[in-house]
Amino acid sequence: MLGLLAVQPWSTYELTRQMERSLGRVWPRAQSRLYEEPKKLVALGFATAEDEVVGRRPRTVYTITGTGRAALAEWLAEPGEGPVLEFEQLVQLSFADHGTKRDALRTIAAARGWAEQRNAENAAVAQRYAAGEGPFQYRAATTMLAGAFFTEFYAMVARWADWADEQARGWPDDPADAVADPAQLAEIARRAAWGPAEERAEGGR
Missing domain, CATH: 1.10.10.10 (Winged helix-like DNA-binding domain superfamily/Winged helix DNA-binding domain)
Incomplete structure (x- = not known):
C-alpha cells in the first residue's frame, strides 16, 4: 500500500x-x-x-x-522472502494415482489454459509498454522486472503442462499402475542441479 x-x-x-x-x-x-x-x-x-x-x-x-x-x-532496504507457490492443480496431480487418467489430463489441460489466459493479459500490457503507452510509463524500468518474471512464469507453466500431458497420456487407464520413465527422472535430476553446478563453476574461475 x-x-x-x-x-x-x-x-x-x-x-x-x-x-x-x-x-x-x-x-x-x-x-x-x-x-x-x-x-x-x-x-x-x-x-x-x-x-x-x-x-x-x-x-x-x-x-x-x-x-x-x-x-x-x-x-x-531489506531483501524480502522468496515466493510462496499455491497451485491447486499441482496438488491434485500429486494424488492422481487415486483418481483416473482422464481426471489428470483434464487438470493438466486446465493448468495450460490458465497460463494461456494469464499470458494473454500479460502480453497486452507488455505491448502497451513496448509502444510507450503503458500505465505510469515513466516507471517502466522497475515494472519491467515484474513483467519479465510473469512472462517467463506463464511460459514455464505452459511448457510444463505440455510435458505433463505427454507423460500422462502414456499412463495406463489406472494411474496407480503408472511407472515413471527412468530417463525422465534422470533428466529432472540433471536439470535440478543447475544452481550448485553454476556456483561451482564460478568458484573455479
Missing part, C-alpha cells in the same frame, strides 16, 4: 483496483483487507486521509507522508 501511495495519492477504490491489476498477482489479499489497510497507515502516521466529493459520491483520498516514505525506504 505504501508503495502505491508513493506513486500518487489514491482513493480506497483506486488502491483496490490497482492491487487487482498489478500487485495482486504476487501479493494476493482479500478485498475486505485492502479497504482496511489505508486506515491503518493513517493511524501509524504513514499516510493522510482527505475526504472529497466526486459528483454526488463522497470518497477518501490517501496520500503518503514523509514518515511513510521513510518506512517504505526502510522496508526496501
Whole structure:
C-alpha cells in the first residue's frame, strides 16, 4: 500500500483496483483487507486521509507522508522472502494415482489454459509498454522486472503442462499402475542441479 501511495495519492477504490491489476498477482489479499489497510497507515502516521466529493459520491483520498516514505525506504532496504507457490492443480496431480487418467489430463489441460489466459493479459500490457503507452510509463524500468518474471512464469507453466500431458497420456487407464520413465527422472535430476553446478563453476574461475 505504501508503495502505491508513493506513486500518487489514491482513493480506497483506486488502491483496490490497482492491487487487482498489478500487485495482486504476487501479493494476493482479500478485498475486505485492502479497504482496511489505508486506515491503518493513517493511524501509524504513514499516510493522510482527505475526504472529497466526486459528483454526488463522497470518497477518501490517501496520500503518503514523509514518515511513510521513510518506512517504505526502510522496508526496501531489506531483501524480502522468496515466493510462496499455491497451485491447486499441482496438488491434485500429486494424488492422481487415486483418481483416473482422464481426471489428470483434464487438470493438466486446465493448468495450460490458465497460463494461456494469464499470458494473454500479460502480453497486452507488455505491448502497451513496448509502444510507450503503458500505465505510469515513466516507471517502466522497475515494472519491467515484474513483467519479465510473469512472462517467463506463464511460459514455464505452459511448457510444463505440455510435458505433463505427454507423460500422462502414456499412463495406463489406472494411474496407480503408472511407472515413471527412468530417463525422465534422470533428466529432472540433471536439470535440478543447475544452481550448485553454476556456483561451482564460478568458484573455479
